[in-house]
Amino acid sequence: MKPIISINSLSKTFTSGFNALEKVSLDINKGEIFALLGPNGAGKTTLISIITGITIPTSGSVKVNNYDVIKDPIKTRSLIGLVPQEVAIEPFETVLSSIKFSRGLFGKPQDSLYINSILKQLSLWEKRNTKIIELSGGMKRRVLIAKALSHEPLVLFLDEPTAGVDVELRKDMWGIIKSLKYSGVTIILTTHYIEEAENLADRVGFINNGQISLIEEKQQLINKMGKKTLSIHIQNAIQNIPYKLKKYKLEISNSGNTLTYNYDINSEKTVITALLNDLSKENIKLKDIKSKQSSLEDIFINIVGK
Amino acid sequence: MNYYAIKAIYLYEMSRTYRTISQSLIAPVISTILYFVVFGSAIGSKIENIEGISYGVFIVPGLVMLSVLMQSITNAAFAIYFPKFVGTINELLSAPVSTIDIVIGYIGAATTKSFSIGIIILITAHLIVPLKIVHPLYMLLFLLLTCFAFCSFGFIIGLWAKNFEQLNLVPMLIITPLVFLGGSFYSISMLPVFWQKISMFNPVVYLISGFRWTFFNFSDFSFGVSLLAIFSFAILCNSIIFWMFKTGYKVRN
Numbered sequence: 391m392k393p394i395i396s397i398n399s400l401s402k403t404f405t406s407g408f409n410a411l412e413k414v415s416l417d418i419n420k421g422e423i424f425a426l427l428g429p430n431g432a433g434k435t436t437l438i439s440i441i442t443g444i445t446i447p448t449s450g451s452v453k454v455n456n457y458d459v460i461k462d463p464i465k466t467r468s469l470i471g472l473v474p475q476e477v478a479i480e481p482f483e484t485v486l487s488s489i490k491f492s493r494g495l496f497g498k499p500q501d502s503l504y505i506n507s508i509l510k511q512l513s514l515w516e517k518r519n520t521k522i523i524e525l526s527g528g529m530k531r532r533v534l535i536a537k538a539l540s541h542e543p544l545v546l547f548l549d550e551p552t553a554g555v556d557v558e559l560r561k562d563m564w565g566i567i568k569s570l571k572y573s574g575v576t577i578i579l580t581t582h583y584i585e586e587a588e589n590l591a592d593r594v595g596f597i598n599n600g601q602i603s604l605i606e607e608k609q610q611l612i613n614k615m616g617k618k619t620l621s622i623h624i625q626n627a628i629q630n631i632p633y634k635l636k637k638y639k640l641e642i643s644n645s646g647n648t649l650t651y652n653y654d655i656n657s658e659k660t661v662i663t664a665l666l667n668d669l670s671k672e673n674i675k676l677k678d679i680k681s682k683q684s685s686l687e688d689i690f691i692n693i694v695g696k
Numbered sequence: 697m698n699y700y701a702i703k704a705i706y707l708y709e710m711s712r713t714y715r716t717i718s719q720s721l722i723a724p725v726i727s728t729i730l731y732f733v734v735f736g737s738a739i740g741s742k743i744e745n746i747e748g749i750s751y752g753v754f755i756v757p758g759l760v761m762l763s764v765l766m767q768s769i770t771n772a773a774f775a776i777y778f779p780k781f782v783g784t785i786n787e788l789l790s791a792p793v794s795t796i797d798i799v800i801g802y803i804g805a806a807t808t809k810s811f812s813i814g815i816i817i818l819i820t821a822h823l824i825v826p827l828k829i830v831h832p833l834y835m836l837l838f839l840l841l842t843c844f845a846f847c848s849f850g851f852i853i854g855l856w857a858k859n860f861e862q863l864n865l866v867p868m869l870i871i872t873p874l875v876f877l878g879g880s881f882y883s884i885s886m887l888p889v890f891w892q893k894i895s896m897f898n899p900v901v902y903l904i905s906g907f908r909w910t911f912f913n914f915s916d917f918s919f920g921v922s923l924l925a926i927f928s929f930a931i932l933c934n935s936i937i938f939w940m941f942k943t944g945y946k947v948r949n
Contacts, residue, residue: 404949442790445949464698468792478783482715487708494704495791537787 393417400450410436411600423577425587428597434580471543475550477530481523489540496541528559545576584687617684620651625675632672701793705801724763728817752825757908758880764814769867772806772850795941806847835910848933874900884916
């Protein structure tokens with residue numbers, strides 16, 4: 391499949407001398423949700439700003455639907471909707487006029503039916519004649535999404551869309567993002583919340599210090615890099631690992647009441663069976679067993695830590 | 697050209713005008729009436745006629761120019777500075793609009809507003825003093841061109857300004873003195889020869905002189921020179937705006 395966004399060796403050095411991006415290359419496939427993860431100052435917003443035309447790159451190229459963002463900015467920008475990180479909306483306008491303004495600005499004739507459907511989908515219908523300044527933070531975020539969707543973009547950038555919103559609204563937003571994907575919109579999401587990427591993304595990219603360190607299918611990433619941890623709670627505490635169990639490299643915790651075993655996701659069956667047999671042979675009685683798979687968060691911390 | 701974007705920007709800016717109608721229209725009208733009362737009636741009654749025209753009538757073109765220049769600059773500067781201040785400029789920068797769309801939308805709306813203010817002040821003046829305009833079409837053309845040129849200039853200031861202090865710097869410290877010393881309240885020929893020569897370096901002198909000609913059919917300089925001056929200024933300002941958007945200077949990172 392031809393990518394809808396193709397980023398090639400993109401670099402950005404600000405006038406202060408700060409290198410925000412260094413030779414970033416990345417393809418975004420049509421119709422996918424791509425999550426870009428990275429700590430503060432990693433270069434996520436700079437990357438989005440270059441693709442959307444807000445920032446001029448120092449070198450490299452970006453193509454959107456095969457059009458270059460520098461040579462054909464009018465064509466590329468009309469395809470993109472941006473939900474910025476900052477909640478920046480003209481405070482004295484009403485919700486409806488602000489959304490209508492965005493649709494016009496992106497070169498589309500007014501379409502009340504479509505605008506109304508967005509307002510209803512985002513639970514903004516009741517607030518359509520309310521001034522932005524009178525809305526709650528969560529509602530303002532919904533307005534930002536409505537503004538970005540108002541011109542029916544092919545690609546939607548969501549720069550930390552759920553930063554600072556409560557859990558209920560976040561789950562609500564996830565539902566909206568998923569429904570957008572089903573309507574055929576390609577979504578690029580930057581987030582601090584690993585849970586968000588884990589829940590929504592088809593692919594995940596890690597960016598740190600202006601460089602992409604890893605791009606992978608979310609599930610493959612978890613499979614490839616994920617570890618499982620088996621926590622074995624035992625009836626009688628032990629202080630030392632019996633000699634015959636040393637090969638499992640068990641860790642003792644919880645005052646000797648818990649044994650932890652880290653293992654590879656692909657070979658757990660035989661080893662766990664053997665471990666449980668050996669524990670039984672050593673007369674260690676089990677109270678409970680729990681297994682936990684590494685999350686994207688563990689992987690993220692691991693990558694950023696490096 | 698993105699027709700829908702131009703319409704959206706223009707109507708959005710005009711709705712801002714309606715929202716702040718007292719600040720936009722009533723304030724300049726009141727301040728102009730005050731000028732008429734103080735300079736036209738109170739002080740003007742002690743001043744003899746200039747070229748056969750009473751002082752109260754003589755200052756009308758200068759007063760219109762004074763308000764129109766200040767309003768043009770502050771309106772257009774604020775129109776683009778406010779989105780920068782609240783961060784909504786990113787929506788404009790990421791939109792499929794060309795510089796010409798932005799100029800027509802923003803500067804067109806600001807020009808409409810200051811032109812309307814100019815006309816309202818003229819109507820107000822007409823109610824206070826017996827005003828006759830010798831060349832009404834030239835007057836309207838010259839007023840429109842002046843509004844457009846100074847709105848363009850204000851737009852540059854709005855793009856350039858980093859804070860509210862800088863936004864007010866040029867109108868307060870440069871434009872106000874130039875307008876007051878540009879013959880708003882007197883004819884340049886009333887000055888001593890030395891100051892007449894100094895005044896020739898003040899571009900506003902040509903502006904007020906040209907505008908005054910459309911009213912009374914006499915001026916310090918020929919109308920052609922004034923028209924050429926304001927036309928050149930409009931082209932210069934718009935060239936700077938196009939250059940700023942093309943290079944991203946003070947616009948994009």
